[in-house]
Amino acid sequence: MKPIVVIGSGHAGLTLTRELRMINKEVPIILVTQDDGCAYYKPNLSKAIALGKSANDLMMKSAEHIKKEQDIFIKTETKVLSIDVKENFITVDDGNSVERILYQSLVLATGASPIKLPIKGNAKDDVISVNTLDEYREFRDTIENKERVLVIGAGFVGIEFASDICSIGYQVDVVDMEAWPLRRSLPQELGEAIVDSFPKDKVNFHFGSSVVAVDTKDDGYEVTFASGEKLVTDVVLSAVGIRLNVDLAKDANIETNRGIVVDNCSRTSAKHIYAIGDCAEICGQTLPFIVPATAAAKALAKTLLTSDVTELRVPHLAVAVKIPTCATIVCPSLSMEGEWKLEGESPDFTARFTNAEGEVTGFALTGKATTQKGFLLKECVAPKFG
Numbered sequence: 065m066k067p068i069v070v071i072g073s074g075h076a077g078l079t080l081t082r083e084l085r086m087i088n089k090e091v092p093i094i095l096v097t098q099d100d101g102c103a104y105y106k107p108n109l110s111k112a113i114a115l116g117k118s119a120n121d122l123m124m125k126s127a128e129h130i131k132k133e134q135d136i137f138i139k140t141e142t143k144v145l146s147i148d149v150k151e152n153f154i155t156v157d158d159g160n161s162v163e164r165i166l167y168q169s170l171v172l173a174t175g176a177s178p179i180k181l182p183i184k185g186n187a188k189d190d191v192i193s194v195n196t197l198d199e200y201r202e203f204r205d206t207i208e209n210k211e212r213v214l215v216i217g218a219g220f221v222g223i224e225f226a227s228d229i230c231s232i233g234y235q236v237d238v239v240d241m242e243a244w245p246l247r248r249s250l251p252q253e254l255g256e257a258i259v260d261s262f263p264k265d266k267v268n269f270h271f272g273s274s275v276v277a278v279d280t281k282d283d284g285y286e287v288t289f290a291s292g293e294k295l296v297t298d299v300v301l302s303a304v305g306i307r308l309n310v311d312l313a314k315d316a317n318i319e320t321n322r323g324i325v326v327d328n329c330s331r332t333s334a335k336h337i338y339a340i341g342d343c344a345e346i347c348g349q350t351l352p353f354i355v356p357a358t359a360a361a362k363a364l365a366k367t368l369l370t371s372d373v374t375e376l377r378v379p380h381l382a383v384a385v386k387i388p389t390c391a392t393i394v395c396p397s398l399s400m401e402g403e404w405k406l407e408g409e410s411p412d413f414t415a416r417f418t419n420a421e422g423e424v425t426g427f428a429l430t431g432k433a434t435t436q437k438g439f440l441l442k443e444c445v446a447p448k449f450g
Contacts, residue, residue, distance in 0.1 A: 065092060066166050068368060069154060071144055071312070072173030073097035075106060076341025076357040078130065080171060083365035085134045091369065093136040094165060096156055099196065101127030101140040107354065109200045110224035111386045114231045119201035147316040149334040169336050169368050172313055172324055176306035176342040176352065181216065185277035187285050191216075191300045194225070203301065210298035211235055214287055216275050218245035222303035223258065224386045230266040231388065237295060239270040246385070249394045250415060250428035251404040257411035257430050261390035306352060308343050323350050328375045328449040330364045340364055346376060347449040349398050353381055378447050382437060391434045397426025398447050408433055416443070
């Protein structure tokens with residue numbers, strides 16, 4: 065029997081292999097990853113510094129543990145070179161040899177990579193991004209015995225890192241092209257409440273600006289903004305967003321857009337090939353969150369191993385943003401067409417995003433208003449795909 069082959073050992077890939085094994089104890093499963101294959105919870109990366117957690121502390125299970133627990137074969141530190149969609153095999157290189165792996169079904173869980181900014185300067189390559197456990201390890205080692213950190217980006221990841229490291233005494237500068245943090249996910253009043261919650265003596269925000277150059281300066285770096293303004297820092301962290309890993313699929317002539325294009329059953333344009341997690345674009349939507357990745361993995365496991373072709377159903381996209389100084393919950397709307405309706409006073413805001421029909425398609429809560437999450441979830445229209 066040909067195996068089910070999964071490419072990628074992130075949350076989506078490992079959840080899928082677990083769900084597959086729960087349904088069928090016999091089907092052969094091969095997981096291929098360019099990493100070491102360990103399991104860890106990626107959202108913890110942006111809150112672990114203040115907790116004093118090392119990269120090893122964040123690792124939940126080793127590849128060897130997963131291999132034995134799920135009774136699957138895992139190829140770690142292995143690069144997938146190509147996909148042959150006609151003959152149903154992938155070609156891989158583990159550093160020692162190149163081989164072909166046949167599949168009955170192939171699942172792409174290739175995730176996403178940090179966007180690399182077009183920064184100039186003689187230290188542009190010293191800008192750090194944190195999207196994996198190894199990158200967290202590098203960042204943690206880099207900021208040790210340092211005092212100042214510049215965070216580029218005030219989205220989910222950037223604002224959480226700024227909150228995490230300032231809480232243990234680092235001097236933090238945050239630069240973002242938008243006018244307030246989490247600009248695409250909540251209205252200005254909530255963004256300002258978040259900014260106001262940060263200690264003024266520890267965090268400086270530079271909105272409506274961008275970094276154009278990073279150069280060495282004494283023992284640190286001189287950062288130049290588009291406005292010409294300069295500041296000096298010890299570490300530069302880029303958290304401006306992610307680029308979905310679609311190159312492998314694109315090279316195989318599988319349909320891609322921003323992500324790997326799939327229907328509401330995670331099927332790509334190629335027969336027997338599926339995509340889930342951060343890399344997937346589901347009926348025109350990209351969903352870089354844990355909840356939809358989990359839901360997609362569970363639905364796909366049923367599709368692959370039962371007669372039930374299961375559509376993706378996501379109960380909600382509500383995300384708790386890890387900012388201890390200002391509790392924040394965001395449930396992004398899948399449509400940008402609509403308007404915010406605001407209630408409350410700073411910092412306790414309730415914001416509903418409503419469409420033309422008056423339906424609540426998303427919401428954001430700050431402060432004491434976060435206790436209203438359950439009520440807002442009942443009001444909110446569940447995401448629909450297809």
